Amino acid sequence: MKVVGVIGAGTMGIGIAQVAVQNNKQVVVIESNEEVLNKSQLNLFKTFEKLVEKEKLTSEEVNLYKNALTFTTDYNVLKDADLVIEAIVENLEVKHSVFKKIEEIVNDSCILASNTSSLSIASISSVLKNPSRFLGIHFFNPAPLMALVEVIPGVQTNYNITDLVKQEILSWNKKAVLVKDTPGFIVNRVARPYYGEALRIYEEGIADFATIDWAMTHFGGFRMGPFTLMDYIGNDINYTVTETVFEAFYYDPRFKPSFTQKRHKEAGLLGRKTGKGYYDYSEGVIQVKPIEDDKIGIYIFNRILCMLINEAFDALFMKVASREDIDTAMKFGVNYPKGLLEWADEIGLEKVLLQLTDLFEEYGEDRYRPNPLLKRMVYKN
Numbered sequence: 267m268k269v270v271g272v273i274g275a276g277t278m279g280i281g282i283a284q285v286a287v288q289n290n291k292q293v294v295v296i297e298s299n300e301e302v303l304n305k306s307q308l309n310l311f312k313t314f315e316k317l318v319e320k321e322k323l324t325s326e327e328v329n330l331y332k333n334a335l336t337f338t339t340d341y342n343v344l345k346d347a348d349l350v351i352e353a354i355v356e357n358l359e360v361k362h363s364v365f366k367k368i369e370e371i372v373n374d375s376c377i378l379a380s381n382t383s384s385l386s387i388a389s390i391s392s393v394l395k396n397p398s399r400f401l402g403i404h405f406f407n408p409a410p411l412m413a414l415v416e417v418i419p420g421v422q423t424n425y426n427i428t429d430l431v432k433q434e435i436l437s438w439n440k441k442a443v444l445v446k447d448t449p450g451f452i453v454n455r456v457a458r459p460y461y462g463e464a465l466r467i468y469e470e471g472i473a474d475f476a477t478i479d480w481a482m483t484h485f486g487g488f489r490m491g492p493f494t495l496m497d498y499i500g501n502d503i504n505y506t507v508t509e510t511v512f513e514a515f516y517y518d519p520r521f522k523p524s525f526t527q528k529r530h531k532e533a534g535l536l537g538r539k540t541g542k543g544y545y546d547y548s549e550g551v552i553q554v555k556p557i558e559d560d561k562i563g564i565y566i567f568n569r570i571l572c573m574l575i576n577e578a579f580d581a582l583f584m585k586v587a588s589r590e591d592i593d594t595a596m597k598f599g600v601n602y603p604k605g606l607l608e609w610a611d612e613i614g615l616e617k618v619l620l621q622l623t624d625l626f627e628e629y630g631e632d633r634y635r636p637n638p639l640l641k642r643m644v645y646k647n
């Protein structure tokens with residue numbers, strides 16, 4: 267592939283354009299808002315200069331990249347594209363109108379892709395004349411730094427096209443994983459309990475935000491505790507992802523959103539971007555210290571981890587992705603210290619199952635039901 271088109275010069279589009287151009291592609295970036303287009307181009311060029319200062323790129327490389335990039339509002343530049351990745355607003359109707367337009371311009375062999383996080387590949391492809399050349403290519407934010415890319419064929423995608431795209435993304439030095447077109451794909455599905463179970467533990471009054479965060483970083487080796495992470499992502503965005511996944515799974519109680527997060531969102535306590543979330547980021551504020559009680563900490567860590575492992579087993583059980591890809595996705599899409607399935611092996615599947623069974627018996631709630639595959643694997647041994 268020589269020419270890559272990127273639609274949308276927002277957060278994701280500009281990051282994807284940077285990745286593609288640094289992998290020696292000719293990149294055309296199309297953005298409907300001229301102001302955003304100019305600003306994004308300027309910001310990308312500034313990023314390149316910073317990388318030169320840090321000696322990560324040479325001036326010659328940057329000149330090459332700048333020459334290989336075209337920024338425009340005109341879709342006609344897509345006529346020579348081999349691959350088009352759309353990263354515009356998350357709205358099905360808008361994506362439909364854009365893809366209808368693109369299909370009129372590109373050549374027959376051009377592959378079309380969406381970077382959507384929450385819409386199904388099947389639903390976006392429904393307006394295409396040739397849906398067999400369309401699939402999902404889901405990058406993580408920030409695209410130049412996050413190694414994971416989820417490659418998602420829809421029900422109508424041609425197998426060879428999926429394979430070709432996977433190989434192409436691998437050649438961009440990314441970890442490409444293959445995922446079934448299901449809500450949240452791998453990462454946004456399997457990671458839900460990291461937030462949901464932490465919120466539940468808080469709501470039950472077992473521990474405060476700081477203590478839950480401490481438990482996960484101290485005992486689990488996670489880079490950020492769930493509340494620090496939700497404040498970082500933004501409570502509005504994180505809540506919306508949970509709500510979308512919950513609805514898409516026909517209101518499966520495993521994915522039930524939390525009132526605590528909803529209230530934080532409603533109150534405008536969105537996290538770092540508004541200066542307050544679960545924590546107060548105002549200058550001079552002394553943060554609440556965790557209660558470093560090992561017994562509570564271990565309980566919290568074990569409970570959240572076994573819920574994450576159960577979710578990873580469910581993704582494997584429902585053939586969302588291979589065992590290896592599920593572990594790769596969590597390590598490189600959300601920087602987990604270990605893959606959840608390898609972690610389960612390390613702990614011992616019997617122990618994980620016992621913990622889940624205890625929770626299920628104690629609460630009698632469906633969200634704690636142990637996955638059938640996990641049960642089968644334990645009983646078989």
Ligand code: NAI
Nearest residue numbers: 274276277278297298299302353354355356381382383407
């Ligand atoms: P954004 O709002 O930062 O950027 C979208 C850009 O598309 C805007 O600059 C907008 O002016 C432009 N746009 C809208 N309609 C257009 C059109 N018809 N033609 C050309 N440009 C158009 O959004 P963001 O965050 O970059 O998200 C883009 C896509 O990537 C969404 O589908 C989102 O679900 C997905 N995504 C977002 C992630 C994130 O962390 N922000 C992570 C992974 C995927």
